[in-house]
Amino acid sequence: MSDPVTPLEETEARIAKACRIARRERGEVMLIAVCKTHPPEKIRPLLEQGQRVFGENRVQEAQEKWPMLREDYPDVELHLIGQLQSNKAEDAVALFDCIHSLDRPSLVKALGKAMEKAGRPVPCFVQVNIGAEEQKGGCPIAEVPALIEQAREAGIPVIGLMCIPPFDIEPVPFFALLDKLARDNGLEGRSMGMSGDFETAIMLGATHVRVGTALFGERG
Numbered sequence: 015m016s017d018p019v020t021p022l023e024e025t026e027a028r029i030a031k032a033c034r035i036a037r038r039e040r041g042e043v044m045l046i047a048v049c050k051t052h053p054p055e056k057i058r059p060l061l062e063q064g065q066r067v068f069g070e071n072r073v074q075e076a077q078e079k080w081p082m083l084r085e086d087y088p089d090v091e092l093h094l095i096g097q098l099q100s101n102k103a104e105d106a107v108a109l110f111d112c113i114h115s116l117d118r119p120s121l122v123k124a125l126g127k128a129m130e131k132a133g134r135p136v137p138c139f140v141q142v143n144i145g146a147e148e149q150k151g152g153c154p155i156a157e158v159p160a161l162i163e164q165a166r167e168a169g170i171p172v173i174g175l176m177c178i179p180p181f182d183i184e185p186v187p188f189f190a191l192l193d194k195l196a197r198d199n200g201l202e203g204r205s206m207g208m209s210g211d212f213e214t215a216i217m218l219g220a221t222h223v224r225v226g227t228a229l230f231g232e233r234g
């Protein structure tokens with residue numbers, strides 16, 4: 015392959031290298047291009063280069079940006095990676111193909127209802143508060159099995175666990191813990207790793223990496 019020139023090629027090369035080192039197949043890791051805060055003109059070049067999986071953290075922002083982009087690229091897959099309010103559950107189910115932030119019983123109820131009403135079961139990750147941080151979203155570790163059970167009873171397809179480790183400290187123990195929790199609960203998906211640490215996450219079993227800054231530059 016020729017030397018990577020675009021941020022997407024560079025990121026792809028880094029993912030491919032991490033997969034080689036981890037002795038994993040490239041196809042085991044999905045790159046989610048996190049384009050929150052970035053306007054459509056910054057997203058189009060990635061679409062033109064073939065990227066089809068994108069992440070947004072706010073329902074309203076995604077509603078403003080994606081219907082038009084999707085007219086040109088109907089095979090786009092949109093992932094919601096940010097906190098979701100229960101009153102936005104119907105909008106989220108209508109727009110997103112995957113939700114990474116299922117983290118509490120009230121949201122299980124709202125999403126279960128919304129999916130049933132729409133006849134559209136959207137795959138979800140249970141977000142885990144992996145560092146037991148007070149101010150942070152995510153299900154407490156001890157409550158993860160019960161939340162998975164509730165979600166299944168509500169008809170929500172749970173495909174994995176997601177985490178955002180505490181800021182600015184070594185993420186390895188947190189990624190390893192999420193991997194173990196996923197295994198203990200019989201789940202395949204591990205949504206972990208961002209621009210600064212996705213190679214590490216891939217070593218530790220990430221199946222979905224959420225990469226923003228490395229692809230789009232700093233957010234304004």
Ligand SMILES: *Cc1c(COP(=O)(O)O)cnc(C)c1O
Pocket residue numbers: 048050071095096178208209210224225226227228
């Ligand atoms: C913004 C965001 C990312 C991407 O972070 P970068 O450091 O810009 O790669 C990943 N996950 C979540 C949940 C985010 O909100």
